[in-house]
Amino acid sequence: MVVTVFSPKGGVGKTTLALALAKVLSETNKVCVLECDFSPGDFVSLLDLDKEKNIVNACLGNYKACLQKPAGERFDVIVGGFPDMQESLKYADVEKLIDSLSGEYDYVLIDLQPQISEVTVPALLKADRVLFVLEDDISAVSRTVGMLEYLELHGFLDVNKACAVINKVKGKKKYITAVDLGIPVIYSIPYLRRLSEYKDKKMIKHARSLKDALFGLKKEKSLLRRLLNGFKRVKQKN
Numbered sequence: 001m002v003v004t005v006f007s008p009k010g011g012v013g014k015t016t017l018a019l020a021l022a023k024v025l026s027e028t029n030k031v032c033v034l035e036c037d038f039s040p041g042d043f044v045s046l047l048d049l050d051k052e053k054n055i056v057n058a059c060l061g062n063y064k065a066c067l068q069k070p071a072g073e074r075f076d077v078i079v080g081g082f083p084d085m086q087e088s089l090k091y092a093d094v095e096k097l098i099d100s101l102s103g104e105y106d107y108v109l110i111d112l113q114p115q116i117s118e119v120t121v122p123a124l125l126k127a128d129r130v131l132f133v134l135e136d137d138i139s140a141v142s143r144t145v146g147m148l149e150y151l152e153l154h155g156f157l158d159v160n161k162a163c164a165v166i167n168k169v170k171g172k173k174k175y176i177t178a179v180d181l182g183i184p185v186i187y188s189i190p191y192l193r194r195l196s197e198y199k200d201k202k203m204i205k206h207a208r209s210l211k212d213a214l215f216g217l218k219k220e221k222s223l224l225r226r227l228l229n230g231f232k233r234v235k236q237k238n
């Protein structure tokens with residue numbers, strides 16, 4: 001299963017959510033996170049890893065030699081690269097790497113950079129799910145709408161595989177409720193004050209619920225909610 005975490009905007013929480021999901025999924029599954037980010041990526045500094053074991057060397061050499069396990073984690077990662085490195089890769093190189101990883105791992109999570117290029121498109125086309133991360137602000141919402149249109153037009157994305165999570169929600173949602181993204185919004189995460197890292201307890205709790213929403217494990221509705229829905233249906237019939 002390949003899950004790509006994407007957003008046309010930086011700073012919305014892609015890396016945080018990809019790593020939090022990896023932590024949760026790796027409790028019971030074999031997980032690898034591929035940082036498909038040349039802007040440059042964050043994994044090297046964030047997780048204190050070797051920058052030589054990056055996506056370019058994984059594509060052009062033996063990818064197994066580029067797998068690294070962050071301290072204290074059960075999942076593996078391949079770190080991203082620097083802006084000039086993108087030119088040394090072709091679509092097929094990244095496609096092959098994703099295929100190899102998905103043959104070896106239960107879950108391959110891809111932390112994808114905002115810019116679309118030849119080397120980032122396979123991360124969209126090879127994904128079983130594409131999770132769009134956005135904030136409830138006007139620029140994030142309108143950029144996501146524009147990006148979805150663009151990706152669909154060029155055949156870079158199967159929208160049936162796409163869904164969205166709204167991150168850093170403060171109070172009542174405004175913009176997202178007024179716009180039809182065209183993909184389902186499966187979960188919302190509040191703005192977590194003093195969030196220092198993806199491993200934060202509250203973030204991990206949300207990642208668990210996000211995981212359930214992503215893989216279709218809807219929480220059982222409360223008895224009260226079911227009764228109310230039942231009443232509503234009876235009322236509608238009458």
Ligand SMILES: Nc1ncnc2c1ncn2[C@@H]1O[C@H](COP(=O)(O)OP(=O)(O)O)[C@@H](O)[C@H]1O
Nearest residue numbers: 010011012013014015016168189190191192195
């Ligand atoms: N729900 C949240 N509440 C508060 N801060 C968050 C939340 N999600 C992410 N952040 C913070 O936002 C910043 C950008 O997150 P990051 O995951 O690096 O975004 P991206 O990968 O999309 O650029 C980080 O400092 C991160 O700790």
Ligand SMILES: [Mg+2]
Nearest residue numbers: 014015016042
């Ligand atoms: Mg990031």
